[in-house]
Amino acid sequence: MSTGMPFDADTTLMSDVTGAVKAAGLTLSDRCTPHARGVSLAEVVDEIHANDDAVLEVLREPLLRARRGSRWAEDELAGGALPPGEWWVVDPAEGNINHVHAMPDWAVTATLVRDNRPVLTVVHLPLTGDTYTAVAGGGARLNDRPLKVSAKTDLGAALVGTGQAKPGEGERTFRRIGESVTAMLADALVVRVSVPATMQLIHVAGGRMDAFWQFSDVRSGLVAGALLVSEAGGTVTDLAGEPWTAGSRDFLAAAPGIHAAALKVLSPIA
Structure with missing residues (x-):
């Protein structure tokens, strides 16, 4: 950045x-x-x-x-x-x-x-x-x-996570969260669903988790973790694979070795 x-x-x-x-x-x-x-x-x-x-x-x-x-x-x-x-x-x-x-x-x-x-x-x-x-x-x-992100290259061995950004975001967002969790349960090792985002992103930055995604642009929960993960060697994009900024509509931060695989699972969920 x-x-x-x-x-x-x-x-x-x-x-x-x-x-x-x-x-x-x-x-x-x-x-x-x-x-x-x-x-x-x-x-x-x-x-x-x-x-x-x-x-x-x-x-x-x-x-x-x-x-x-x-x-x-x-x-x-x-x-x-x-x-x-x-x-x-x-x-x-x-x-x-x-x-x-x-x-x-x-x-x-x-x-x-x-x-x-x-x-x-x-x-x-x-x-x-x-x-x-x-x-x-x-x-x-x-x-x-x-800090250094995980060296994993196999999504099947990965601990990943997501969560809601705030209550009342709307049915479409909640449906996407549910569909993404189901999809990741089939591809990742373990899926965590919890709040807040920053508390998961510090684990991604520290190599204790391998990816975190969010279907929201609530910036206060993402900007800190985005910089930590990026500076720890991770890849931070939106769910179209474009570089993430505070204006992006969704979010994925992952270890470089599993980012592409995570994006492949998540990007079709619209």
């Missing part, structure tokens, strides 16, 4: 972004409970919004200050291309639904997107203390260790 800005400028920014995301992670950790919060849909939604508001209060200003002239993508569930320039695409509680149900798969993510391509990302998992980072052209890391 090449950029028109100096690599050094993005690398220098990484320390400030990492510090801001880790501080936000402490806020989200403080909101953890040992039990699920909310019974009715309205109560669950209120808890989700409260998490978002608490984290954004400590995260937004430090990120905007760290990159003067950058703008903020307000709706974390939005998709489609952004206007030209630099945008912060942030999920203050990636896996928020897991957090409010006292489950461990959640994180804080912040990604700088330049002209619809992610160029810097930080994904922090407060419960484990792990931090995933990547700069375009500079590789991907877990804490201080370089």
Whole structure:
């Protein structure tokens, strides 16, 4: 994912972004409970919004200050291309639904997107203390260790995954998810269906999973993982096989050795 800005400028920014995301992670950790919060849909939604508001209060200003002239993508569930320039695409509680149900798969993510391509990302998992980072052209890391995608070449030996991007996306999207899972069950070794996307994509970047796909363009769940996987040596495209950007309608990130086979299974599902 090449950029028109100096690599050094993005690398220098990484320390400030990492510090801001880790501080936000402490806020989200403080909101953890040992039990699920909310019974009715309205109560669950209120808890989700409260998490978002608490984290954004400590995260937004430090990120905007760290990159003067950058703008903020307000709706974390939005998709489609952004206007030209630099945008912060942030999920203050990636896996928020897991957090409010006292489950461990959640994180804080912040990604700088330049002209619809992610160029810097930080994904922090407060419960484990792990931090995933990547700069375009500079590789991907877990804490201080370089990340590398799987070396598998046989889809039949692969652990792959998908999931929904948000509730209420529509019958067509839900049908495509179901058909893709059925198709992959016949071709891959194991199929995971879970949320959020970022928590599967960090496994693809680390070589623990071999592919992840999504029939959605919700950018906040994809930009961080797209950069991590790409910088760890993976292949990131849409389901037509074209290079993925924030404006793409669907998504596939995979180890290079199985990408073509995964695309062959998924691309006919329309």
